[in-house]
Amino acid sequence: TSLQVxxxxxxxxxxxxxxxxxxxxxxxxxxxxxxxVPTVGFNVERFQNENISFTxxxxxxxxxxxxxxxxxxxxxxxxxxxxxxxDRLRLVVVKDELDLLLQHPDICNRKIPILFFANKIDCKESxxxxxxxxxxxxxxxxxxxxxxSSSNALTGYGLLEGVEWLTQQIR
Ligand code: GDP
Numbered sequence: 001t002s003l004q005v006x007x008x009x010x011x012x013x014x015x016x017x018x019x020x021x022x023x024x025x026x027x028x029x030x031x032x033x034x035x036x037v038p039t040v041g042f043n044v045e046r047f048q049n050e051n052i053s054f055t056x057x058x059x060x061x062x063x064x065x066x067x068x069x070x071x072x073x074x075x076x077x078x079x080x081x082x083x084x085x086x087d088r089l090r091l092v093v094v095k096d097e098l099d100l101l102l103q104h105p106d107i108c109n110r111k112i113p114i115l116f117f118a119n120k121i122d123c124k125e126s127x128x129x130x131x132x133x134x135x136x137x138x139x140x141x142x143x144x145x146x147x148x149s150s151s152n153a154l155t156g157y158g159l160l161e162g163v164e165w166l167t168q169q170i171r
Contacts, residue, residue, distance in 0.1 A: 006048060006051050006052055006053040007051070007052050007053070007077040007078065007170045007171075008052075008053050008054075008055060008072075008075050008076050008077055008078075009052050009053070009054050009055070009076065009077065009078040009079065009080060009166065009170075010054075010055050010056075010057075010072055010073070010076045010078070010079045010080065011023065011054055011055070011056040011057075011079075011080040011082070012056065012057055012058070012059050012069070012079070012080070012081060012082070013058065013059065013081065013082035013083065013084075014058070014059055014060045014084070014087075014090060014093060014094060014097065015058050015060040016084060016087075017082045017083060017084040017087070017119055017120075018082055018084065018117070018119040018120060018151075018153040019056060019058065019082050021153035021154065022080075022082060022117065022119070022151070022153045022159060023045060023047070023054070023056055025153070025156050025159050026047070026049045026054065026159075026163070027047045027049070028047075028049065042057070042061075042065040042068050042069070043057065043058065044056070044057045044068075044069075044072075045057070050167065052078075052167060052170070055072050055076070057069050057072070059097050066100075070104060070106070073101075073104055073106035073107050074106045076112065077112065077170050078112060078113050078114070078115070078166050078167075078169065078170050079101070079107075079112060079113070079114045079115070080114075080115045080116075080117065080162075080163070080166065081098065081101075081114060081115070081116050081117070082116075082117045082119050083116060083117065083118055083119060083132055083136075084119055084120050085118045085119060085120050085121055085123065085126035085127050085128075085129070085132055085150075086120045086123035086124075086125045086126045086127075087120075088125065088127060091127070091132070091135050091136070094136065095135065095136050095137065098136055102141065110144075111143060111144055111145070112144055113144060113145040113146065113147075113166055113169035113170065114141070114144055114145075114146040114147075115146070115147055115148075115149065115162050115163070115165060115166040116129075116132070116133075116136075116138070116146065116147070116148040116149065117148075117149055117150075117151045117153075117158070117159070117162055118132045118148055118149065118150045118151065119151045119152070119153050120152065120153070121150040121151065121152055121157075121158075122152045122154070122155075128150075129148045129149070129150045132148065133148050145169050147162070147165050147166075149161060149162035149165070
């Protein structure tokens, strides 16, 4: 048996941003059984698509599980960060989480590409991806390739383009 190591991508967001809906677009039928880490309610989903191994988890819960999810940073080759564009109130929380991620020792000195999905663009109250980028201060990310893609996870709009950008950065 050959030892295959697939590039690993982290897929994360606050809860209710559309993460599970996005995952369902990329999971093949045969992969639908996914691992749930039973540790005290912290759920991690893992699946593969096009030779990339995805690890998805939620950053909500007031950082209670921070140590558990930060454990995945070390071996990751790319990050997908999903934002609910219609959730203006929590954009500051998203920014706090993003800043913590970018400052983490396992992330800060590496040129890991980051894809942002400005999801739920179909909602009336949604901010544009330009406004999201400004709100999160993405222009300050100088040392990592990043891209923000508007998406509607319900229809799949924007998802493939975004992930294609990320996989090109990784390969
Ligand atoms: P998660 O908690 O981040 O995994 O979010 P979910 O995938 O469970 O989505 C939360 C809710 O938002 C669900 O009711 C989804 O149907 C809905 N949702 C997800 N993506 C979109 C989107 O792009 N547009 C709209 N209008 N609703 C969405």
